[in-house]
Amino acid sequence: MADTEKKSLADRLGLKVHSGVGNAGWGRTLFAGVISFVYFFPVLWIILTAFKTHNDALAIPPKFIFTPTLENFVSVFSRAYSAGAVAQDTGFALYFFNSVFIAGTSVFLALAIGTLAAFGFSRYPLRGNDTYLFIILTTRMLPAIVVIIPIFLMFRVAGLSGTYIGVILLYTAFNLPFTVWMMKSFFDELSPDVEDAARIDGSSDRRVFFKICLPQVKAGLAATAVFGLILTWNEFLFALLLTGVDTRTVPVAMAQTIGGDIGVRWGLLAAIETLFLIPVIVVTFILQNHLLRGVTFGTVKR
């Protein structure tokens, strides 16, 4: 074994990317670990800040080691607005409830209507389908600001501004294009043989849909739902303009916390963000395999 090759530093770190083959080993793990840590740092720092006292959060230089406190998380939901006053309900419990309720309901509705439509688009290629699909996608690609002016006016006329129904209807429409495109990409992937066989055996379209197609796209349904939840959960501009005091969602409330006249309580804000982010991070982990399809509205499958 005289032929021991001299390895370059890049080799040992597993940095030679060109070939893209095989296992790069722990060297690459180390390097990627450092990069990922740097990349994730802004999120991590906010989470750390959430556990700091007010003074620690504003410390110069920044404190990496501190005594963690849950004080910020308590005061998200109930705190005193001025020194010495009694702690009051901040309404954040309501805002979190609103976020969950509005996102949940509208995603459910969008999924029901959208799955039906996706099945129609996927299985009955009528003339003009592509146009419809294009219009559907365009409504989603539009700058929110373009759509929101007339919707704002319409809601004002119909008395829907600030009501749950209005916001839920709006978000259903907001989620619908995404749902249709995602579910269509899943339906398109199913092998038509099974359905044809079922049709030949005399199953009705309804039966084919519920008994054969839906069970096969269960994972797709779940992924679409979760993606819809995240998108709705994160949405800001519609919520800013169309929710009222009682239907306000967390992003709006969060933005208002920043916009305060007096100094922002960063620890508190970090705590709100942490509570707001945790579901998203967990879900990202679960969604891993569908992430690519999700962020491209089902146009890129692999």
Place this chain on the structure above:
Amino acid sequence: MSTIEATSLTKNFGSFTAVRDVDLSVGQGEVVCLLGPSGCGKTTTLRMIAGLESVTEGEVRIGGKLMNKISPEKRDIAMVFQFYALYPSVSIGGNIEMPLFRAGLSAAERRREVARVAGILQLDDVLDRLPGQVSEGEKQRAAVARAIVRDPNCFLFDEPLSRLDVELRHSMRGQIKEVLSGLSKATVIVTHDQLEALTMANRIAIMRDGMIEQIGTPHEVFSKPRNIFVAGFIGSPKMNLFEGRFSSLSGDMATIELSAERVTIPVPSAVSNMQGETLTLGVRPRALEPVDSPNQHSLTGQVELIEPMGAETLVHVRDESDQDLRVVVPRHIKVIIGEVLHLACDLSQTHIFDGKGLAVR
């Protein structure tokens, strides 16, 4: 010098041993086929020779030089892959040109080389097309062209014809053989198709479960299989194998008791000390011949199924012990289903295997 030598080559994937103790040597200008059922380790062996798979134990030498730790780039080899591995976004001509860049040739020289091999493999018309735009046969020829454009130490082929249809496979077999014979390099071809191996190889290595069962010329492995596996694997239709007991010997003729009848056949002298032991008798379908009346060399059974194969007819006969017997008879001999046949063995073409499955000679 173009030779390949593998000495007690072993490959483990975790606890699974894919290749065990393989010894193989390929001389200059020799074509060796690795033949075996899927999963027998033949491709892994080839990939170890190419350097695409690391060697767990043993040695690989190419041109006499130890190659174990040397990357494929530096082994100076050429390989044709099962899926051709043509670079999809490069034209056929560009694909053939690829191995030439490292050689430091000028653009004009490279073009001339490409044109030369394109001529040999009749690819002149498709050089500008992308791999996706040519036929399967042209892709295959382009892959071969890419391998022979340079002057490497040795050639490796991984199931080169498996993606072609029967007719193309037939013509490509001849073409590859012709190209290889003009090059006089050590060549290893992996295949699961025995016809391919029998026609193209100087020697065939038959593999099973990571081990080489027999290595020899096409004639040797067919006429003198070393064990039952090789006997059953080589030859189509498959050899008939009967379990029996050796009962008596007179001169060089032995009487063997099969489950329902007894036959008397000539045996090699080594059988003489197996008195009373169980053994396996092998007779190829073409070594059986229908005769009018039973004799001491014949077997008896009822015709169950007839498969015409063109020039010959394959007849399935069920004997009295309910065993399926395959017989190939010339086309002009008419048999009907249900007919009782007496089949005489060609006495020079019988094989005897002992209780461990090894050939007795």
Place this chain on the structure above:
Amino acid sequence: MMKVWVVYPLRVAFASVPAALIVSALAITFLPPSVSFWVSGAVSAFSAFLFVAYAWGRHAGGLLVAPAIALLFCMNIFPLLWSFGLSFFHYRANRLAPPRFAGLHYYEKVLSDPVVWDRLQVTAKMVVLTVSLQMVIGFLLAMLFAKQFPLRRVLLILVLTPMMLSFVAVGAFFRYYYEPTFGLVSQAVRVFTGEPYVLLQSAAGATAGIVFADAWMWSPFVMLLVLAGLVSVPKYLYEAASIDRISHWRRFWSITFPYVRSLLMLALLFRTIEAFKLFDVVFLLTEGGPGTSTETIAVYVYRVSFQYFKTSESAALAYILLFTVIVLTNLYLYFANKRNRT
């Protein structure tokens, strides 16, 4: 009703459309707005329902799309048409005065307004900077993660997380980091200069701050697409390349890159569309400041419509944005379909 349904199912469904339109028109004319909205909604829902009911019974599943189209029509298309109409009238949403016809006045005004062109330039600058930064970082990250290595999936999640976060949260993060006294950026600079550093004070700094935050958030998107391309390259091509002794440079350009090219194009278009709409991060970080140096077109439209309440002008402006996005979306779909076909 039942019998009619059995005999003329599709005609009933089709007849319900003009019926619904007439009912809606009557309701809008004679009933107060808050009631007429519900009446119109109910009849259009009923009409959509008829199509679905018909489709379920026969082989006409194409009509299953009716409810989705109906909802999108009510919530998106109709409002858009309405605002299209408004863009031809003098109208301010905070005044009671009825709309007066204005013709193409607002389009002329918007297209000749130097402020609009300035905001478009700001937007273009942001788009170019943030998209190119995302493409570069995303590509490098993808190269890093293209090979298998221990803990790859876990580390990948850390890098992918920013993409899934809310704009508001990201805006809030970076506001904290850019904060003049105790923000991390300022503190890091102070180590070298001894002075606190106010990033968002200068036009260049504010732009850099926004671009950095947006690129941080969306580079993982580019990475995800490029990675999909990188891992789709069949392994045997690299094996063939090593046996053919192809140089790494040529290997990248003739084997790897073609697999990534189409995805890179999709990432570029998708990110351009999104960056063109850049609103939330700007709104939360700088509110367009200092001055109007970071006021993107989306923020400007927001100001025109909800701070100055020049409804008609904003509608005209919105239509110009709409047109741009339609063109880009069309391009995107063209490339996506082309890729999916091959």
